[in-house]
Amino acid sequence: MLKGKLKLPDRLGNLVVDFEDRDDKIGGSSSVLASSEELEIILPNGLGFSRHKDDGDGLCCTEEKKTNEAAIFRASARPYKDRAGSVSAMAFIAADEKRSDFEYQSELKKNTEEELSSSKQNVDGDSDGLLRRHEISSEDHPLSLGKASVWNQYFQHMDIIEQIDRDLKRTHPEMEFFSGDTSFSRKNREAMKNILLLFAKLNPAIRYVQGMHEVLAPIYYVFCTDIDEKNVANAEADSFSCFVKLLSDSVDHFCQQLDNSSGGILSTLSRMSELLKANDEELWRHLELTSRVKAQYYAFRWITLFLTQEFNLQSVLRIWDSLLSNPFGIQEMLLRVCCAMLLCMRSKLLSGDFAANLKLLQNYPDVNIEQLLHVANDLSPDVSSYCPPL
Structure with missing residues (x-):
């Protein structure tokens, strides 16, 4: 029906x-x-x-x-x-729905597998993909104190950077070029920090020693104030090269383990004392025997920092012209200038005691730089310890 x-x-x-x-x-x-x-x-x-x-x-x-x-x-x-x-109609519908659910789950599983496969290929072929998990050894732990630990080296470099920043802020405070708050001053300090940090990384036995910024300052100033714009553009790289060359002959002075070696600071101070004795034995006796003002009390800073803390920048540049151009070599000429500084203060030193002489030599007064260099050039060399430059 x-x-x-x-x-x-x-x-x-x-x-x-x-x-x-x-x-x-x-x-x-x-x-x-x-x-x-x-x-x-x-x-x-x-x-x-x-x-x-x-x-x-x-x-x-x-x-x-x-x-x-x-x-x-x-x-x-x-x-x-x-x-x-x-x-049954309901059974037919249920079976159809079940078949649709099964097809959906199969399609979802297939898409998921394709995505995982694509992600794995990106990781293998592209460095910008997902990062792989790596096993971390004890040396790579942030609290590891091992010498080979990457984290330990990182924290040591951060300590060096902090020390360099503190020293650079005190470099020639009277000059806007180094210690000002302008962008130009900050740029100069940043360039000098890069040079000193790179030197410390390349010389792990020495690293950075306080006072190296004073040695770098005249070099970087000369390159950065050059009239040639090309030299100014390469001031940081050229300064680093000259800084390394300048310290290559005296780098042992900054290593405490080499103080007693033939190239250590104590050996260099002994050579300066012998040079003074050869040119003015009376003054030498008064300083070494009478007032007992040893050379390491005042000349250690003179030699290691190339007299950069004893005079203003313009006087240092004039002295360095003589150091770099003298046929006796940088170190030999430096000892001559140091000995001449004692001879220029001869009368005051002979009349002074330990405290007076030490204060005078640690705070050297202003003198005529041309006269000082003239005295240094007229000194008789210490032939026994003189080695011609290569």
């Missing part, structure tokens, strides 16, 4: 035929409809739809009715297990 009234799918049609056969066997007449009656469409919640009649033959021809009828049969169909080959 329903199958003739409505056009149903084959499987749902079989369900309707089953229901009709079942009603005939029971003998009930409530399920029989007259040929002039239409089946009222019932929603799953028990509410009915209003019928839409066509003006011509009264048949429902709208798409909405077809959709509603299909929805009714999907909701109202029940499994019927007595007839072989019958299919």
Whole structure:
């Protein structure tokens, strides 16, 4: 009856035929409809739809009715297990949903595997990809004190940088070039810090020793104030090269373990004392034997820092012209200038005691630089310890 009234799918049609056969066997007449009656469409919640009649033959021809009828049969169909080959509509829908879920999960798993594979390729082929986890040894621990520890070296370099920064702020405080607050002054200090830090890294046995910034200051000042713009542009690199060359002959003076060696600071101070004795034995006796003012009390700073803390920058530049151009070599000429500084203060030193002489030599007064260099050039060299420059 329903199958003739409505056009149903084959499987749902079989369900309707089953229901009709079942009603005939029971003998009930409530399920029989007259040929002039239409089946009222019932929603799953028990509410009915209003019928839409066509003006011509009264048949429902709208798409909405077809959709509603299909929805009714999907909701109202029940499994019927007595007839072989019958299919449950709900079971069919559940199986379809299960199949869709399975396909979705399979597709999701496939996409995830492709993403992981792509990420692995990026890590292997591109340095900008994900970082790999590496095993950290005890030497790479931030608290490790081992010499090979990267962290230990980092903290040591940070200590050196802090010390360099403190010293650079005290470099020639009277000059705006070094100690000012302008961007130009900060740029100069930054360049000098780079030079000193690089020297410390390249010479781990010596590293940075307080006072090296005073030796670097005249070199960097000369290059940075050159009239040639090309020299100014390369001032940092040229200063580093000259700084290394200047310290190459006296680098042992900064290493405490080499103080007693032939190239150590004590050996150099002994040579200066012998030079003074060869040119003015009376003054030598008074300083060494009478007042007992040893050369290491005052000349240690003179020699290691190339007299940079004893005179102003312009006087230092004039003295360095003589040091760098003298045929006796830098160290030999430096000892001559130091000895000349004692001879220029001869009368005051002979009349002074230990305290007076030590104060005078540690705070050397202003003198005529040209006269000082003239005295240094006229000194008789210490032939026994003189070595011609290579």
